[in-house]
Amino acid sequence: xxxxxxxxxxxxxxxxxxxxxxxxxxxxxxxxxxxxxxxxxxxxxxxxxxxxxxxxxxxxxxxxxxxxxxxxxxxxxxxxxxxxxxxxxxxxxxxxxxxxxxxxxxxxxxxxxxxxxxxxxxxxxxxxxxxxxxxxxxxxxxxxxxxxxxxxxxxxxxxxxxxxxxxxxxxxxxxxxxxxxxxxxxxxxxxxxxxxxxxxxxxxxxxxxxxxxxxxxxxxxxxxxxxxxxxxxxxxxxxxxxxxxxxxxxxxxxxxxxxxxxxxxxxxxxxxxxxxxxxxxxxxxxxxxxxxxxxxxxxxxxxxxxxxxxxxxxxxxxxxxxxxxxxxxxxxxxxxxxxxxxxxxxxxxxxxxxxxxxxxxxxxxxxxxxxxxxxx
Ligand code: PAD
Ligand code: ZN
Ligand code: ZN
Numbered sequence: 058x059x060x061x062x063x064x065x066x067x068x069x070x071x072x073x074x075x076x077x078x079x080x081x082x083x084x085x086x087x088x089x090x091x092x093x094x095x096x097x098x099x100x101x102x103x104x105x106x107x108x109x110x111x112x113x114x115x116x117x118x119x120x121x122x123x124x125x126x127x128x129x130x131x132x133x134x135x136x137x138x139x140x141x142x143x144x145x146x147x148x149x150x151x152x153x154x155x156x157x158x159x160x161x162x163x164x165x166x167x168x169x170x171x172x173x174x175x176x177x178x179x180x181x182x183x184x185x186x187x188x189x190x191x192x193x194x195x196x197x198x199x200x201x202x203x204x205x206x207x208x209x210x211x212x213x214x215x216x217x218x219x220x221x222x223x224x225x226x227x228x229x230x231x232x233x234x235x236x237x238x239x240x241x242x243x244x245x246x247x248x249x250x251x252x253x254x255x256x257x258x259x260x261x262x263x264x265x266x267x268x269x270x271x272x273x274x275x276x277x278x279x280x281x282x283x284x285x286x287x288x289x290x291x292x293x294x295x296x297x298x299x300x301x302x303x304x305x306x307x308x309x310x311x312x313x314x315x316x317x318x319x320x321x322x323x324x325x326x327x328x329x330x331x332x333x334x335x336x337x338x339x340x341x342x343x344x345x346x347x348x349x350x351x352x353x354x355x356x357x358x359x360x361x362x363x364x365x366x367x368x369x370x371x372x373x374x375x376x377x378x379x380x381x382x383x384x385x386x387x388x389x390x391x392x393x394x395x396x397x398x399x400x401x402x403x404x405x406x407x408x409x410x411x412x413x414x415x416x417x418x419x420x421x422x423x424x425x426x427x428x429x430x431x432x433x
Pocket of ligand 2: 104105106107125126232233
């Protein structure tokens with residue numbers, strides 16, 4: 058029996074209060090309105106950004122259903138939707154691409170004006186939510202909310218992908234992989250033969266390592282306080298790995314020592330801490346080095362740094378979604394994955410049923426997982 062046009066009752070993971078585990082609740086998902094798409098989720102990865110919502114370090118309106126790294130199949134579409142139809146396999150876009158705003162039209166831009174990452178509202182374009190629980194509206198996150206059996210996306214936030222793509226793998230292309238890989242190739246524009254340092258070897262940092270390797274970097278220094286991350290980092294392309302905990306001097310001085318005082322050509326901060334953002338900046342060459350901030354800063358954090366760090370010529374950049382244009386680049390990355398141009402399997406250390414989401418976050422907190430994928 059078709060569910061199109063009807064309210065769907067299903068399970069979702071809700072944050073009612075920060076610093077508490079998710080509650081798995083029965084929710085009601087309203088049908089998609091005009092230019093919206095209702096999607097049945099097949100798989101979703103757990104990204105540190107979801108944990109920032111859970112911990113409250115990124116402020117969201119509560120209650121909220123997080124999750125932004127998923128893959129699903131279209132259940133029904135609202136009026137006027139032509140880009141997808143029921144049955145299409147899709148990746149929700151945590152960074153939308155409306156195609157009409159200035160950043161969408163700019164060749165180097167990707168921060169679509171429809172983005173809901175800053176001053177987070179957690180509602181659809183008409184100001185209302187499609188989710189409710191116990192009679193109360195529930196907010197969405199990043200316009201995606203993949204921690205739900207069904208979600209509703211605006212058509213700006215959906216990309217159709219190869220129907221043969223395995224959802225429990227390509228869901229990573231919805232955020233972590235693309236962010237890291239794009240940070241190296243698109244934002245950093247790493248050159249062949251160059252040296253790189255990657256601070257933080259989680260799912261996103263390891264994707265930066267893969268991007269640096271794909272760009273032809275000859276030296277990739279992986280940096281993490283958790284040495285358990287080192288073997289995989291080396292498997293994916295890191296030429297050496299170091300832990301700041303093994304040294305008395307600041308880690309940027311260690312990187313300078315390792316590079317005859319030159320510093321690396323490119324450094325990437327993939328943790329989300331102001332102190333490591335400065336350390337990464339100071340690790341790249343003082344004249345022609347480029348440092349890219351990938352880690353999401355806590356909502357409340359400011360950075361104090363010496364202007365001398367950039368006065369000598371360093372470039373300091375940020376990146377959102379690896380500088381990629383989501384709707385345009387995601388289907389291409391999925392095709393490249395299907396053509397075996399890069400791997401995702403090593404990043405996926407755990408696969409759990411959706412109802413074990415709290416176990417998945419425990420693995421992240423304990424530093425035991427790289428990417429834990431939840432399947433529905
Ligand atoms: P993760 O928690 O899996 O990885 C972070 C890694 O950093 C872990 O291996 C930690 O052990 C390591 N670490 C923590 N503290 C330190 C330290 N002081 N020195 C060295 N290493 C340390 O997270 P992730 O890979 O999922 O995400 C990384 C960051 O990227 C996080 O802040 C997330 O919010 C952000 C992100 N940004 C975007 C974007 O568009 N810019 C997209 C996706 C994720
Ligand atoms: Zn993410
Ligand atoms: Zn746009």
